Amino acid sequence: MGASKWSKEKLQRYLNEGRGQGTGAEYLPWLKTYEFSSQGRSTRIYGLKTKRTHHLHSDNQYRAFLLFEFNSNVIDIRESFPLLDVMEVINDKDDLRFDKFNDKETMEPYILTTNFLLTTKKTNGDVMEIARTVKNTTELKRKITFEKLEIERRYWQEREVNWKVITEKQLPRQLAKNIEWIRETMLDGSDGKLDKDSLSLELYRFLIENDELPVNEALKQFDKRQTLNKGSALFLFRYLLAKKEITIDLVSKIDLSNSFRNMLLR
Template sequence: MIREWNETTINRFLKEKRGQGTGKDYKSWLQVQDIASKGRSTRIFGHTTQRVYHLLSDLQLYYFYLLEFDDNVTDIREQYPLLDFHDMNIQVDDELTTKLFDTKTQVPHIFTVSFLVTRKGINGEPYYQARIIKQSQELEKNATLQRLELQRRYFEKKGIEFGIVTEKEINRQLARNIGWALNSYDIQDYPSLIVNLPHLKREMVQYLTNKDHTFQTIFHRLEREYNLDEGLGLILFKHLIANKEISMNLNKKIYLNNEVENYQVEFTGENGGDVGYAVGN
């Protein structure tokens, strides 16, 4: 984590407007360059908000993919700080009080949740979910549980749903497949696809009706007939999945030399329709 937590660090973050704003304007409170993480940190572009995200572990990345692919999610704020925590008059006992300040500098801790998610409600009104992403073994540590309890009380007072998500609640294969498809969400760098996109879509859908053909066979045929560079058939296929124009069973590992019938591939039309995948709560 951050090597030294002090007033200078807090003031710098606030001056940079970290933890503030929504959508494209939000800035993550903690960023990849700040953290000496034991896990793998990732910067990744998010299409929901059109900005770069700072994710501090593979688990956060997997959960982010699930959120990105969920049609009901309208905003995702990562490493979200509870800046007004110390103004909320949350009741704490002596044991929890020790977690409120840095033991060396006595500077108040700024607690963060992995994600503050905005969702569309049934009546169209937005509602919020706070999610902490943790490895299950971390929940065996008393200090971790104490910090989580403080955050639970904060969000309870705010009237926001609070939850902890571990590797046990995340479908990693589904998340990996979604990430694989989202990599081709934007195909602006492939002009040979853009110029013929309506025709290529129709051909791809037609070829996919041949359930006994392999994906690789279909992609090669499309590339040959339209004189596309090798690999563009796959990029188009991923693009159609990412944009919800094709749905398939994303819970299984995808082997391109397998037959189409193994994956329940369906065409959902322009703008996708309702083919969302459930995210672990």
């Protein structure tokens, strides 16, 4: 778990700090990146929807976060969600190996977590929670991984929350890269002195009127027409994608030599 031993005192400190509690900007993840020994790179990223910093413990978790955040139906993301009441919630637990998740020195049980608890909006306007655990396929070969996943499965089943395991196979790298590339334009201060809302609307009209041109050529012409700094139109194009004002294939590498007409998804 962390670098130091797990204890009742540490558990109480986490609870007093409010970890695993709250929603939106007020939520505090149970585990923070600097406390957790993880495989792969850890990442801290500011959430556009939650307005707080998210603590992600692997590249796969980072990619999953990008996909979740870009999904219009997801309205809140709580990472490293603790199963604090796991012993009370799971009724059928006699065959579960909770003893494998104790600190070897203190024998105190670790608090098990699920990587993501998402709040989603259904088509009828109702909200629903879904839980997602992110694992690399190589981890699924380990018996202890299956034992933890079975605890999670039963926990969320008892709570009547949809839970699934996702691996790198469900997290397309190019899609994540494209989302990463366009979401930067949504961050405060990313636009410099550009009035990105009004200018992006003008760019959209310009692209429609010149939809036979290669996009990169159309962007150059727009910069000159508006006397903008080089690259400003590209920034605005990314902003339009991030706001979903225009929709293109984000699973594949974005080829700006295509015409706007051919790039658009109909």
